[in-house]
Amino acid sequence: xxxxxxxxxxxxxxxxxxxxxxxxxxxxxxxxxxxxxxxxxxxxxxxxxxxxxxxxxxxxxxxxxxxxxxxxxxxxxxxxxxxxxxxxxxxxxxxxxxxxxxxxxxxxxxxxxxxxxxxxxxxxxxxxxxxxxxxxxxxxxxxxxxxxxxxxxxxxxxxxxxxxxxxxxxxxxxxxxxxxxxxxxxxxxxxxxxxxxxxxxxxxxxxxxxxxxxxxxxxxxxxxxxxxxxxxxxxxxxxxxxxxxxxxxxxxxxxxxxxxxxxxxxxxxxxxxxxxxxxxxxxxxxxxxxxxxxxxxxxxxxxxxxxxxxxxxxxxxxxxxxxxxxxxxxxxxxxxxxxxxxxxxxxxxxxxxxxxxxxxxxxxxxxxxxxxxxxxxxxxxxxxxxxxxxxxxxxxxxxxxxxxxxxxxxxxxxxxxxxxxxxxxxxxxxxxxxxxxxx
Numbered sequence: 011x012x013x014x015x016x017x018x019x020x021x022x023x024x025x026x027x028x029x030x031x032x033x034x035x036x037x038x039x040x041x042x043x044x045x046x047x048x049x050x051x052x053x054x055x056x057x058x059x060x061x062x063x064x065x066x067x068x069x070x071x072x073x074x075x076x077x078x079x080x081x082x083x084x085x086x087x088x089x090x091x092x093x094x095x096x097x098x099x100x101x102x103x104x105x106x107x108x109x110x111x112x113x114x115x116x117x118x119x120x121x122x123x124x125x126x127x128x129x130x131x132x133x134x135x136x137x138x139x140x141x142x143x144x145x146x147x148x149x150x151x152x153x154x155x156x157x158x159x160x161x162x163x164x165x166x167x168x169x170x171x172x173x174x175x176x177x178x179x180x181x182x183x184x185x186x187x188x189x190x191x192x193x194x195x196x197x198x199x200x201x202x203x204x205x206x207x208x209x210x211x212x213x214x215x216x217x218x219x220x221x222x223x224x225x226x227x228x229x230x231x232x233x234x235x236x237x238x239x240x241x242x243x244x245x246x247x248x249x250x251x252x253x254x255x256x257x258x259x260x261x262x263x264x265x266x267x268x269x270x271x272x273x274x275x276x277x278x279x280x281x282x283x284x285x286x287x288x289x290x291x292x293x294x295x296x297x298x299x300x301x302x303x304x305x306x307x308x309x310x311x312x313x314x315x316x317x318x319x320x321x322x323x324x325x326x327x328x329x330x331x332x333x334x335x336x337x338x339x340x341x342x343x344x345x346x347x348x349x350x351x352x353x354x355x356x357x358x359x360x361x362x363x364x365x366x367x368x369x370x371x372x373x374x375x376x377x378x379x380x381x382x383x384x385x386x387x388x389x390x391x392x393x394x395x396x397x398x399x400x401x402x403x404x405x406x407x408x409x410x411x412x413x414x415x416x417x418x419x420x421x422x423x424x425x426x427x428x429x430x431x432x433x434x435x436x437x438x439x440x441x442x443x444x445x446x447x448x449x
Contacts, residue, residue, distance in 0.1 A: 060192035205362035239345030241420030271398035330388035
């Protein structure tokens with residue numbers, strides 16, 4: 011594992027080199043005019059490696075962090091030297107105190123033995139001073155004075171050590187300084203150019219959920235949502251778009267089986283999935299080319315592409331995948347209460363890779379429309395050859411605890427029945443429950 015200094019190209023021994031290394035000072039910050047093709051792993055490094063992010067986006071910050079780490083290391087090294095010196099001095103004082111204390115104890119024992127001598131005691135009675143006792147008492151007094159001086163010096167040394175150790179504890183750990191700096195780099199916003207280049211669907215499908223979340227931390231926090239119905243539609247929040255109530259819908263499964271692509275209405279309902287000659291011919295054969303003459307065929311084509319009671323022009327409406335901004339519009343477009351399936355995309359991802367327009371009063375990614383029914387963002391697929399938005403370029407949300415039929419994904423019990431020659435799935439009625447309310 012590299013040290014903080016190695017990650018920022020710093021010298022291993024800053025006490026021998028006080029200047030910031032030229033290798034860090036001279037790092038290029040300009041991008042080449044022609045960018046080479048990048049592998050998925052290289053793109054991931056550009057998105058997630060804080061070392062690479064800092065080199066590209068924060069040359070000044072790298073220099074400042076490197077300088078700060080160098081300064082803190084010098085400061086820490088200087089304190090370590092001072093503390094080491096004080097510790098040696100304290101050890102010497104304590105050693106000297108210990109030696110003198112032992113010598114004093116020996117002198118006291120000798121003095122006690124001397125004063126127990128009969129002759130010395132007799133001298134004491136006669137008030138005659140014993141020279142040996144006097145000498146011992148003088149030596150013990152001198153030792154006591156020296157020991158007291160050393161005890162004072164010991165306390166002073168300990169106070170100095172405590173004063174030195176306090177700032178040492180407050181000096182940030184260089185590793186933590188580097189970790190904090192790189193953590194900040196993990197949320198450096200992508201530029202618009204980077205969004206267009208790095209957020210392509212073929213790259214996003216390679217990300218794990220954890221990587222996707224890490225990527226979103228470098229984007230704006232706003233999102234777009236698309237709801238699909240799986241199961242029986244049991245609610246509707248407005249007069250419009252009420253088709254299919256109480257009917258079974260297989261929307262999520264259909265999306266997953268259709269190359270995991272969200273397709274615009276014209277592809278789902280009209281079959282115009284691409285613009286090759288065979289597909290366009292099938293699209294026109296159903297009605298337009300059944301006209302008796304060319305003028306009628308043109309009129310039918312015009313109505314097919316442009317006539318609508320909706321507020322938005324029909325062709326843009328039908329060729330776009332519809333999203334809601336900053337809400338999940340399951341009340342309007344969902345299937346089963348507490349059993350909704352929907353897709354979430356960071357707004358930056360779709361806006362950087364597709365053409366878009368707001369079909370509402372406000373033109374804003376950052377908040378829902380003032381009226382939910384106008385919260386309608388048109389996203390046009392980037393290619394008419396295979397129009398749609400990849401599911402794996404976003405995140406899929408399913409209910410965590412709702413129990414569903416593993417065959418249908420519905421929370422309702424159902425069965426297949428044939429009515430008027432058409433086979434369809436219907437909910438099974440609970441006859442006992444019904445009889446409890448109906449006489």
